[in-house]
Amino acid sequence: MYEIETRPQKPPAKKFIFAGLLFAFLLITSSIFMFLYPFGSKEKAAYFKGNHPILFMGKQAGNAYIEGETIYLPLTFLREFVDEAIIFDEHSQSIIIATKNKVVQMPSESSSYQVNGKSMKMEYSAVKQIEGDRYLAIEPLLALYPITYSILSETGAVWVKKNGDTIAAGKVQEKDIDEELLRLRTKASLGSPYTASVSPKESVFIEQEKGDYYFIRKEDGRAGYLKKQYIKKGESKEIAISLEETENTVPKMEGPIQLTWEAVYTKNPNTSSIPKMAGVNVISPTWFELADGKGTIKNLGSKDYANWARTQGYQIWGLFSNAFDPVLTHEAFSSFETRQNMIRQLIHFSQIYKLNGINLDIENVNPEDGPFITQFVREATPFFHEAGLVVSMDITFISSSGNWSAFYERDKLSGIADYMVVMAYDEHWGSSQIAGSVASLPWVEENLKLLLKVVPNDKLILGVPLYTRLWEQQSNGDVSSKALSMSKVKEWLSQNKITPVYDPVSGQNYAEYYSKKEKITYKVWLEDEISLTKRAELAKKYNLAGVASWSRYFADETAWSALTLTNKEAAKK
Secondary structure, eight states: OOOOOOOOOOOOOHHHHHHHHHHHHHHHHHHHHHHHSOOOOOOBOOSSOSSSEEEETTEEEEEOEEETTEEEEEHHHHHHHTOTTOEEETTTTEEEEEOSSOEEEEETTOSEEEETTEEEEOSSOSEEEETTEEEEEHHHHTTTSSEEEEEOTTTOOEEEEETTOEEEEEEEOSSOOOGGGGEEESSSSTTSOEEEEOOTTOEEEEEEEETTEEEEEOTTSOEEEEEGGGEEEEEEEEOOOOOOOOOOOOOOOSSOEEEEEEOOSSSOOOGGGOOOOTTOOEEEEOOEEEOSTTOOEEEOOOHHHHHHHHHTTOEEEEEEEOTTOHHHHHHHHSSHHHHHHHHHHHHHHHHHHTOSEEEEEOOSOOGGGHHHHHHHHHHHHHHHHHTTOEEEEEEOOSOSOIIIIITOOHHHHHTTSSEEEEEOOOSSOTTOSSOOOSSOHHHHHHHHHHHTTTSOGGGEEEEEESOEEEEEEETTSOEEEEEEOHHHHHHHHHHTTOOOEEETTTTEEEEEEEETTTTEEEEEEOOSHHHHHHHHHHHHHTTOSEEEEEOGGGOOHHHHHHHOOSOHHHHHO
16 A cells, blocks of 8 residues: 655745735835826927928928028918918919009019019019929018018027917926926827926916916927926917008098999990989999900090099999900910009009099809909009009809809909999890899899808999890790890880789789780880889898999989989989
8 A cells, every 4th residue: 555645734934925915015006106196208209390390370380491591481381371362473483472552573583573563672582492392581571461480599490470479478487396297298198298398497488278288388489288387377468560561542432332334335425415313423334345365455445435424423433344255364364464464554544534443344254264363353453552443343143153153252352352243133144045034133132142141241232234125935935035225115015005013023013915916925024113222222221332233325214213322312413
């Protein structure tokens, strides 16, 4: 038999048990400590990227280029943050800047540039092209825009500030603080990387706050989050930049505008046959028209007509049209030089005929060329204002019609021109296959409401038709029309012994007549004293700047008093 030895085992040593318990206690305690009191991350992150970073509105916005003592800002930065209207003109290889009162042309790699046509010289090039990107010298821009800048030590950052920016001062506490706690973090957390450190008593800028943290910026431009308890907040200061630019004052119209267009196609009318137009204070003859792609303008102006208009007490706003030709429009409006050619001619004509304003009637434009039209108005307005001319522009209601509506940048245009004139007609145009009103009142009001969302009412003039369309509907359903003046419609009604009736749907008088002999149904929605009074009431209801009527030739004596926005009795005197 095997002998089995049975001896009692020795218990584990007490010291090992104690060590294990102590280790577990320390592990738990340290975990709790680390959870409640996290150590700061030692990872450092670069705050700026590249050379000469641009600091703007609390973040890096690209990089500047410095040549000698000249600082250049990229065109992309300027267009995004300063003025989207700063453009590069391919034809002249120039930067074009158009402010409220100045038009500046800065040719590439040239020390000469022009302000309102006057040559200016610098000791350096205003425009640089570096690796495909265009840069503008900042110094000339300081006279055009309310901005300022400083170059920050150590980082070489260019800090661009604009008028109205608010900067709050701060100072790091004087007490002795652990260096890790004075690191600027990328997030409001000690566990995030840091970009830089601050020192006790150091002056900083406080830009925002988040919970227990301030987002602060060092004087070298680097920034990050720091606990509020280490910063003493100081006073806030607002950046105030005033430009010396004086505004060209254009005489303001007294009271509401009542404009009528004078349609001049080949020759001016005999003024002795034009009746008194009670209430009218502006007349706009269609004298000027684009003739070719080089910007040549055809002139049908008349000094005799202009003298007559002045003696009647009318302001004269000469109309300039693009001949409604999209091809010529693209050629003439897509280049700074041709745009300037048109502007110079119009100013010359304004001096010949002693005009008070220019009315721009630009229609039938390819949608992609819309920005060229806006740029023309932007460049023309400072020159027109300098010449004492009111600037008005004709637009259509907002619609899906490409060449007739989509190209208008109405919000931008209304911020440039003095007045916008909406051509509130052609709801049913001449070649329409459906007979209907030229401009029913509900249609006008509905579209007017939409337009007023982008065009201020005090700049908007309501265009009204003085013509109506006599519709002919054949027995097979074919429809055609012809435009008639107010007196011709009354004559037609009288000849056919027709009494119109009020149509509440259109807000107009309506007449219909069937000719058995011709087997044609005639329809007409009248522009008369009733409809024109309602249009004037719309202008009053929405506090518009006035009304404009197309055209003087179509009116009869009842039109002018109906359209008057001032006291009716006063207008008759």
